[in-house]
Amino acid sequence: MKGLEPHRSTMLGAATTARANVNVALIKYWGKRDAALNLPATGSISLTLDGLWVEASCAFGAGSNDDCLIDGRPAVEPDRGRLLRFVDLVRAEAGIEAKAAVRTTSGVPNGVGLASSAAAFASLALATSRAAGLRLEAPALSALARRGSGSAARSIFGGFVEWHRGARPDGLDSIAEPLLAPSDWDVRVVVAVVSSARKPVSSRDGMKRAAASPLYPAWVDAAERDLTIARGAIAARDLEALGLVAEHSAFKMHAVGLAARPPLLYWLAATIECVHRVWALREEGTRGWVTIDAGPQVKVLCDPADAHRIAAALADVPGVERVLTCTPGAGVEVRA
Ligand code: PMV
Numbered sequence: 001m002k003g004l005e006p007h008r009s010t011m012l013g014a015a016t017t018a019r020a021n022v023n024v025a026l027i028k029y030w031g032k033r034d035a036a037l038n039l040p041a042t043g044s045i046s047l048t049l050d051g052l053w054v055e056a057s058c059a060f061g062a063g064s065n066d067d068c069l070i071d072g073r074p075a076v077e078p079d080r081g082r083l084l085r086f087v088d089l090v091r092a093e094a095g096i097e098a099k100a101a102v103r104t105t106s107g108v109p110n111g112v113g114l115a116s117s118a119a120a121f122a123s124l125a126l127a128t129s130r131a132a133g134l135r136l137e138a139p140a141l142s143a144l145a146r147r148g149s150g151s152a153a154r155s156i157f158g159g160f161v162e163w164h165r166g167a168r169p170d171g172l173d174s175i176a177e178p179l180l181a182p183s184d185w186d187v188r189v190v191v192a193v194v195s196s197a198r199k200p201v202s203s204r205d206g207m208k209r210a211a212a213s214p215l216y217p218a219w220v221d222a223a224e225r226d227l228t229i230a231r232g233a234i235a236a237r238d239l240e241a242l243g244l245v246a247e248h249s250a251f252k253m254h255a256v257g258l259a260a261r262p263p264l265l266y267w268l269a270a271t272i273e274c275v276h277r278v279w280a281l282r283e284e285g286t287r288g289w290v291t292i293d294a295g296p297q298v299k300v301l302c303d304p305a306d307a308h309r310i311a312a313a314l315a316d317v318p319g320v321e322r323v324l325t326c327t328p329g330a331g332v333e334v335r336a
Contacts, residue, residue, distance in 0.1 A: 015059035015101070016130040017336040020122035020155045021329035022052040022114060024189055024299050026246035026291060027230045028253045029150050029163065031207050031220065037171045038150045041211075042223030045162045045230045046154045047301075048182070049189055050329030053107040054119035057336075058087075058131040060098035069103045086121065086148045087128055093144075094132035102128070114191065114297065115203070121148030122155035122332045130334065141332070142175040150203075158182045158330035160234050162227070179234050182328035187239065188307035190288065191324045192314040194270040194296040203294045206257060206264055213260040219252055243289025243301050250291040266295050270319025274298035277313050286310060 023046040031041035068075035068083050075083055087100045104124065108116045125145035129136050136144065138156055142163075146153035153175060154161040159182040166174030201209070210216055226249050233241035257264030271292065278288045278300055288302040288310045300310050307325050315323045 013060045013098075013131055013133070015057050015336070016127045016334060017055060017057040018123045018126035018130070018332055019053050019055045019107075019335050020119045020126070020152075020332040021048050021050060021158070022054075022108065022116055022119045023048045023151065023154045023161065024291060025151065025154075025249075025293065026242065026301065027223070027226050027249045028291075028293075030253045030256065031211050031216065032150070033165070034169070034171065035208075037174075038146050038148075039171045039174050040150055040163065040165055041220050043163060043165045043227050044151075044154070045160065045179070045227060045234070046151070047160055047187070047189060048155060048158045048329045048331065049326040050182070051107075051326060052114060052116070052119065052324075052329070054116050054123050055105045055107065055335060056120065056123035056127040057103045057105075058124070058127040059101045060091075060096060060131055061101070063099040063101065066099050067101045071104070071106055082148070083124070086124060089144065089147055090128040090132050090134070093129070094134050096132055100128070100131075114193075115199075115293070115295065117149040118151040118155040121145045121152035124148060125152070125156070126332045126334060138331075139175045139177070142177075143172060145332075146171070146174065156332050159184060159328050162231065165223075178331070179231065182330055185234070185237050185328070186304055187328065188302050188304050189326045190300040190302060190307055190310045190314060191326065192270075192274045192298040192300070192317065193321045193323070194268050194274070194298065194319055196321060199266065199295045201264060201266070201294070206266075206294050209260045209262070209264050210253075210256045213256045215256045215259045219256045222252070239301070239303060240287065243287070246291050246301060247289045250293075254292060266292065268296040268319065270317055271296045271298055273317045274314055274320065277317055278310065281310060281313055 027045040029044035157178040160179040163176040288300040
């Protein structure tokens with residue numbers, strides 16, 4: 001992990017540094033109602049995870065070019081373009097044309113195979129907007145982060161978070177809000193890393209393909225019901241109700257992809273074996289519920305008392321590279 005170096009020499013403004021954690025969706029975002037604005041077809045609910053963070057630093061000033069470093073190395077396409085399109089949004093909002101020096105540093109350990117774009121764009125939203133002289137409240141930050149990566153809208157907040165679909169064509173009502181602070185409900189997410197390779201189909205392309213699946217309309221139709229159940233379970237601290245609806249949402253999301261043409265299958269053999277282990281443990285009274293994103297990793301929601309046993313069982317599955325146990329994490333914050 002490299003530290004962030006101060007980079008004020010050619011810049012008029014001071015650098016702002018912000019840090020955000022990744023989040024895991026319990027009710028999934030899988031499909032867009034507007035691709036340009038990253039507006040989701042459905043709402044979603046997530047848990048922000050402690051210790052899996054990205055730090056972003058930004059200064060605007062007198063340089064003649066934008067200068068972007070990712071983990072200490074000059075950003076290359078397509079990451080550079082994506083990052084600078086995001087910076088352009090901030091420049092337009094702030095009414096400035098100054099060039100930017102942007103650095104992002106990932107604290108997600110190398111090789112854990114967890115997409116960190118949610119943490120990256122949540123930290124970039126705060127760092128770039130502050131550096132540009134904007135003082136955005138959390139809802140506006142959430143809307144800005146969403147433009148970089150949909151799930152980043154949720155990483156603005158800690159703990160359990162709901163990102164609303166919204167109805168406005170301009171997306172101003174498609175923002176996240178906290179449901180419970182990290183300290184309000186102590187749960188664990190055990191992550192079994194099955195492959196650290198970059199996923200073969202990005203979320204963006206996966207969502208495009210899923211939208212043409214014959215199962216997609218049913219997925220969208222059922223979302224409101226799943227969100228209501230999850231919201232109620234979180235309010236009642238009912239882990240079983242939340243776990244069951246989260247598992248259901250994840251498998252429905254993957255079923256939509258399986259029915260697409262060409263089919264979308266993110267799982268590997270070890271992914272399926274992990275699911276069976278978790279279900280077998282549940283039969284025996286150790287309660288964990290599975291969720292899987294656009295990749296092969298298996299994430300298990302459970303009570304702190306059961307995390308150790310679940311982690312040990314998953315570490316034993318052939319093909320599992322490593323296992324992490326995460327606690328609820330905080331929302332985005334300024335570091336310097
Ligand atoms: O934010 P994106 O574009 O990387 O999409 C995230 C998609 C899932 O992780 C599969 C689901 C979610 O709600 O985070």
